[in-house]
Amino acid sequence: MLAAILVMSGLAVVLGAVLGFSAVKFRVQDNPLVEKIDAILPQTQCGQCGFPGCKPYAQAIAEERADINQCPPGGEEGIRKLAELLGKEFKPLNAEHGAPKTKSVAVIDERLCIGCTLCLQACPVDAILGAAKQMHTVLAAECTGCGLCVPPCPVDCIAMVELREEIATWKWKYPVYQFKRAS
């Protein structure tokens, strides 16, 4: 009887120690919810939501400091996905944060650029190449089209150019039919 109690309590102590140790040692540092929300956000890093980047916005959503409808580049679909993830009701995009636009890339008019590096500092993804008093240029493949480089330019040489549909990016359309009215 006593032996059994000793064995069981001994086991309890050992297992408790193991559990306690692993709870400290293998603690998950990040909030996985933030990662999940961040995965849905479009990573434009444009700051239109009012936060300095997608990750801070994701954090704010996770902590219920921000609503799910503040991301114009994510569009309606992004809001739907967030609503689904968080078990919330869908709501239309908050117009305060801007309207969704077609994807565009920044293009620097290299004849006008004076090489001031202000846009370099504004670009959230380091997609602008240049140095002081050297002409700058945009790496189109890395540009997220956030438009943050446009306001700091002192000579207005940056334009946001909408991406045109090409064969490489063309998509088959959703089948739609026109029904003829029966006369």
Added chain:
Amino acid sequence: MRPLYRFNGGVHPPQHKEESSGHPIVPAPLPARLVVPVHQHIGNPAKPLVQPGDRVLKGQLIAQAEGYVSAAVHAPTSGTVSTVAMHLVPHPSGLPDLCITVEADGEDRWIERQPIDYRELDASTLRNRLRDAGVVGLGGAVFPTFIKLNPGAQQRVPTLILNGAECEPWITCDDRLMRERAAQIVAGIAVMRFMLGSQEVLVGIEDNKPEAIAAMAEACAQSAFPIEVVAVPTLYPAGGAKQLIKVLTGKEAPSSGRSTDVGVACFNVATAYTVHRAVDHGEPVVSRVVTVTGNVREPRNFEALIGTPVSDLVAAAGGAREGTDRLVMGGPMMGFDLPSPEVPLVKACNCVIAASPALFKPAPAPMPCIRCGRCARACPVELQPQELYWFARAKNFGKAQEYALFDCIECGCCSYVCPSHIPLVQYYRFAKSEIWAREKEKKAADLARERHEFRQLRLEREKRERAEKLAQKTAAKAAPAPGEADAKKAAILAAVERAKAKKAAAAPRNVDNLPPEALEEIAKIEARRAQVRDMARRPVAEEKEP
């Protein structure tokens, strides 16, 4: 007799082969201007090597392969490059693409051609030759052939299958090619067999082409190695690569896998022909056989230069008859409407059909799906088209992928049998391109996230480094305690001394070894200078006095 297998489903659309199959292949007239798209294959577009104004010869490389999955493009005739610009191309989007326009000089003069002995070259050089000759799959998929001719780690592909099934209605270009140029196709097969190390070589031809079967059998009988010509039952889509492999060998390529996974490589007979031309004659792909049929006066097969305007081909076939409302590239099952008759002939184009409402009845308005299951019975890939339709329509792409959407070969059997006339394939194409676009977007987002995080890290690091530097500086400043003033003074004095010494050292030395007269002269000049300096100072003083 070889036992044949069956794939699931399939359909028997009206064949319409006899319209164009009775006439031999004729060369198409040389057009005045040829428009050659640089992207005529699966993979990366070729990179243009010529500029407007350049003279080119027939077969000259005008755009080189870029990256691994790519193929070269050549001038189809001799002449002058007039533009390298966007031009409408045969693509369902109706969008323009980069094309090289060659104004023909009418001489059609070949560049120097160098046949190669494929047995002498190592495998990789030979494959590069085929890439640089622009050899791609001419069955319609235009996948670069040299990649498929790489046996990979297994060193060999046991079975080589040549696809002469030509199962789509109306098309007869492979039929005519096999009838007229069987020996050359066999020569190409020899190269392919050599490259893949295959033991077994099969040629699959639908049994509605007895003349082609006879011609190929005769040519194969004279080959140095055994080639078996097999007549396969006429059933659309027996010409699909995976379907033909199933029929001939009973093997099935795994879902989203390749035929080489089961030890089989499959090529179109026209591809074998171009391999032969490239290797044994040194001729790159500058032309192809194309069927021009449908609502035209004289349906024919033409050997036409790549870049020939489709309207020229239709004109060569006697012109379109009345009622023609559109041109279709490819067959009626898988083809698409051309955006304009002015688009050029490309490597992928095996057939041009002049369509009229009389030939192809306009599809009636689609009705709701009644879940009859006919599409599932007709599907040669054994998918569940009704489910895929459901998911694609609801834009439930994850579920569509679960139901193996990407194994769909878009053959159109399901749409063909659908009693509700639902354009099922359109839904699948929509879903596929939407999924691809999303994957691309996801990749771009991941890249942006990574770059943003790295930038944050960098800014953080720079800030830290600056703070550290500042801390060091202030620490250095704070260190010298009392007695500091004396030290400073001493330092300043020392600096003044140093400066003086430096000045003395830097004094001009070119007066040291001069004769006395010269020194006297210098002294005089110095005196004059001093006088002038003095005079310059005086007037200011005088002005102040009054």
